[in-house]
Amino acid sequence: MAEEVSNKQIILRDYVKGFPKESDMTLKASTVKLKVPEDCSDALLVKNLYLSCDPYMRSRMRKIEGSYVESFTPGSAITGYGVAKIVDSSHPNFKKGDLVWGITGWEEYSLIRSTQGLFKIHHTDLPLSYYTGILGMAGHTAYCGFYEVCSPKKGEYVFISAASGAVGQLVGQFAKLLGCYVVGSAGSKDKVDLLKNKFGYDDAFNYKEEPDLNAALKRCFPNGIDIYFENVGGKMLDAVLLNMRLHGRIAVCGMISQYNLEEPEGTHNLFCLITKRIRMEGFLVFDYYHLYPKYLEMVLPLIKDGKINYVEDIAEGLENAPTALIGLFSGRNVGKQVVVVARE
Amino acid sequence: MAEEVSNKQIILRDYVKGFPKESDMTLKASTVKLKVPEDCSDALLVKNLYLSCDPYMRSRMRKIEGSYVESFTPGSAITGYGVAKIVDSSHPNFKKGDLVWGITGWEEYSLIRSTQGLFKIHHTDLPLSYYTGILGMAGHTAYCGFYEVCSPKKGEYVFISAASGAVGQLVGQFAKLLGCYVVGSAGSKDKVDLLKNKFGYDDAFNYKEEPDLNAALKRCFPNGIDIYFENVGGKMLDAVLLNMRLHGRIAVCGMISQYNLEEPEGTHNLFCLITKRIRMEGFLVFDYYHLYPKYLEMVLPLIKDGKINYVEDIAEGLENAPTALIGLFSGRNVGKQVVVVARE
Numbered sequence: 119m120a121e122e123v124s125n126k127q128i129i130l131r132d133y134v135k136g137f138p139k140e141s142d143m144t145l146k147a148s149t150v151k152l153k154v155p156e157d158c159s160d161a162l163l164v165k166n167l168y169l170s171c172d173p174y175m176r177s178r179m180r181k182i183e184g185s186y187v188e189s190f191t192p193g194s195a196i197t198g199y200g201v202a203k204i205v206d207s208s209h210p211n212f213k214k215g216d217l218v219w220g221i222t223g224w225e226e227y228s229l230i231r232s233t234q235g236l237f238k239i240h241h242t243d244l245p246l247s248y249y250t251g252i253l254g255m256a257g258h259t260a261y262c263g264f265y266e267v268c269s270p271k272k273g274e275y276v277f278i279s280a281a282s283g284a285v286g287q288l289v290g291q292f293a294k295l296l297g298c299y300v301v302g303s304a305g306s307k308d309k310v311d312l313l314k315n316k317f318g319y320d321d322a323f324n325y326k327e328e329p330d331l332n333a334a335l336k337r338c339f340p341n342g343i344d345i346y347f348e349n350v351g352g353k354m355l356d357a358v359l360l361n362m363r364l365h366g367r368i369a370v371c372g373m374i375s376q377y378n379l380e381e382p383e384g385t386h387n388l389f390c391l392i393t394k395r396i397r398m399e400g401f402l403v404f405d406y407y408h409l410y411p412k413y414l415e416m417v418l419p420l421i422k423d424g425k426i427n428y429v430e431d432i433a434e435g436l437e438n439a440p441t442a443l444i445g446l447f448s449g450r451n452v453g454k455q456v457v458v459v460a461r462e
Numbered sequence: 463m464a465e466e467v468s469n470k471q472i473i474l475r476d477y478v479k480g481f482p483k484e485s486d487m488t489l490k491a492s493t494v495k496l497k498v499p500e501d502c503s504d505a506l507l508v509k510n511l512y513l514s515c516d517p518y519m520r521s522r523m524r525k526i527e528g529s530y531v532e533s534f535t536p537g538s539a540i541t542g543y544g545v546a547k548i549v550d551s552s553h554p555n556f557k558k559g560d561l562v563w564g565i566t567g568w569e570e571y572s573l574i575r576s577t578q579g580l581f582k583i584h585h586t587d588l589p590l591s592y593y594t595g596i597l598g599m600a601g602h603t604a605y606c607g608f609y610e611v612c613s614p615k616k617g618e619y620v621f622i623s624a625a626s627g628a629v630g631q632l633v634g635q636f637a638k639l640l641g642c643y644v645v646g647s648a649g650s651k652d653k654v655d656l657l658k659n660k661f662g663y664d665d666a667f668n669y670k671e672e673p674d675l676n677a678a679l680k681r682c683f684p685n686g687i688d689i690y691f692e693n694v695g696g697k698m699l700d701a702v703l704l705n706m707r708l709h710g711r712i713a714v715c716g717m718i719s720q721y722n723l724e725e726p727e728g729t730h731n732l733f734c735l736i737t738k739r740i741r742m743e744g745f746l747v748f749d750y751y752h753l754y755p756k757y758l759e760m761v762l763p764l765i766k767d768g769k770i771n772y773v774e775d776i777a778e779g780l781e782n783a784p785t786a787l788i789g790l791f792s793g794r795n796v797g798k799q800v801v802v803v804a805r806e
Binding site: 185186351355370371372373376381382383384385386387388389390391392393394395396397398399400401402405 | 529530695699714715716717720725726727728729730731732733734735736737738739740741742743744745746749
């Protein structure tokens with residue numbers, strides 16, 4: 119008979135309006151059998167090690183229809199990207215002891231019924247937590263967003279908002295490696311220091327201390343912006359549109375400033391798209407997973423050779439996951455927000 | 463000695479705020495010598511035949527800096543696209559009697575000091591006024607906007623706003639010829655009838671009679687929109703964003719609903735760019751003039767074989783040009799708005 123063990127879970131109580139609070143989630147004590155049930159073919163029972171806190175998860179906290187993601191189910195464990203170790207498998211391609219990253223549950227153990235979108239981890243000489251970020255969804259997002267959507271060229275002027283976040287910190291470094299001039303915005307002095315000193319940005323500013331974003335961008339980019347990597351939306355996007363150069367490109371990765379508003383702010387300067395012949399393109403990493411092996415091939419040596427820096431903000435313990443997730447929306451995290459459930 | 467003749471001109475009195483009025487312009491009696499001055503090399507003295515009224519001219523009525531066009535000069539004749547006949551030339555490539563289209567003045571005779579952007583008219587078996595529209599800037603705008611920016615494919619769902627205007631009527635017909643499903647919006651019953659009966663649109667609606675644009679689009683496109691050819695901006699763009707399909711494309715040609723506002727309306731649904739991976743791209747015809755001969759090669763036989771219909775709204779006489787121009791912004795014109803200064 120399979121061993122039955124305790125399985126703590128983070129449950130979403132109900133759909134969330136406005137700014138999410140810790141009390142929107144609750145820790146539930148449960149149990150689980152460490153075996154894939156008899157009637158589940160091609161399934162895995164995994165032990166969760168690291169969980170990823172990502173801004174897109176906010177949209178799953180409300181009732182949504184017809185989007186690229188589904189709502190969380192109130193009363194059930196939250197799901198999201200994570201790194202896990204296989205405890206039992208009924209899938210021919212996965213075996214006990216394998217490490218994987220992909221969608222799992224915010225709980226100690228998860229039954230994964232579909233292995234689609236699950237990646238086996240082959241390189242274990244780097245921290246496993248990296249597969250929640252630089253070696254996982256966030257890293258690949260930065261890669262395909264920058265190289266595939268932005269059509270970057272050496273010497274171009276690149277601006278990145280939320281620039282020290284999981285995706286932003288990597289986009290900036292990819293742009294520097296290509297020979298671009300790179301400026302980032304972030305929400306604290308510490309983050310601005312990180313951008314300049316750790317990630318090698320040419321310049322950076324704290325948007326919370328700039329009374330006029332248009333003026334801040336004009337100061338940093340007297341000749342204008344060729345590429346904007348958009349993570350925040352709202353007022354920043356409007357200011358950027360005024361400062362784009364002819365034939366500029368805007369890769370729309372996220373709009374975190376808008377996620378907790380019931381009615382999104384308006385963008386007023388879209389006419390600049392015409393006068394400056396700007397291409398503005400939204401993208402999702404799912405459309406580029408075929409390039410993931412190519413990305414790993416590029417990024418693994420860069421990490422090992424110290425040519426890319428990567429900063430994580432680690433929360434210890436599943437019970438601290440709600441605080442960690444909510445912190446994303448006030449910018450409390452410095453770098454990629456990870457939750458450690460277990461280290462092995 | 464060169465003959466000196468009367469030369470009526472349409473003068474912009476001063477920069478315009480809000481909705482332009484006829485009294486913002488005035489008819490001025492002047493005279494002109496029918497000869498290029500001795501000190502003007504590579505210049506032309508032309509007799510203006512047809513003038514084009516185009517929405518972009520609104521932006522030239524205000525003080526602008528750093529845009530793709532310059533402000534009109536208060537106190538001087540308005541300039542814009544037109545068809546003209548050369549009366550005298552000091553340019554080796556142009557001779558007396560040649561017909562040209564390009565930027566000229568809103569006056570009976572103009573001295574053109576730069577022939578850049580001026581095209582010689584070789585095909586005179588079609589109405590000369592067509593070179594203010596289908597065979598000129600508007601036609602080429604429709605061509606490059608649709609074929610070069612929208613990346614259209616047979617069977618796709620295409621929506622066009624201001625669909626019976628100079629550009630819209632042609633985009634819709636190009637899309638039908640390619641085998642797309644095409645719907646247009648316009649601002650009167652007559653225009654909607656024109657779209658359905660003259661231009662062969664599959665469906666059309668009067669946006670002024672739709673209390674809910676989102677519902678109107680859902681009715682016309684139960685499966686969503688692949689391509690939106692954007693001429694109006696504002697509330698229509700927001701409604702369209704909600705109805706775009708995955709990997710849709712929005713070619714931003716104009717935003718006429720916004721041109722008379724001191725502060726443009728906000729666009730609230732840009733997050734759809736991400737969830738639906740939409741590419742939204744502004745363009746200007748100037749970037750595509752190298753394709754103009756290719757366009758003529760395509761469109762001339764279509765017109766001659768009756769496979770493309772083209773509707774003009776003709777105003778007679780230079781003195782009626784201000785009314786004609788202003789009419790664009792209330793949608794008074796049906797089809798391409800042209801002013802006849804002289805027929806030969």
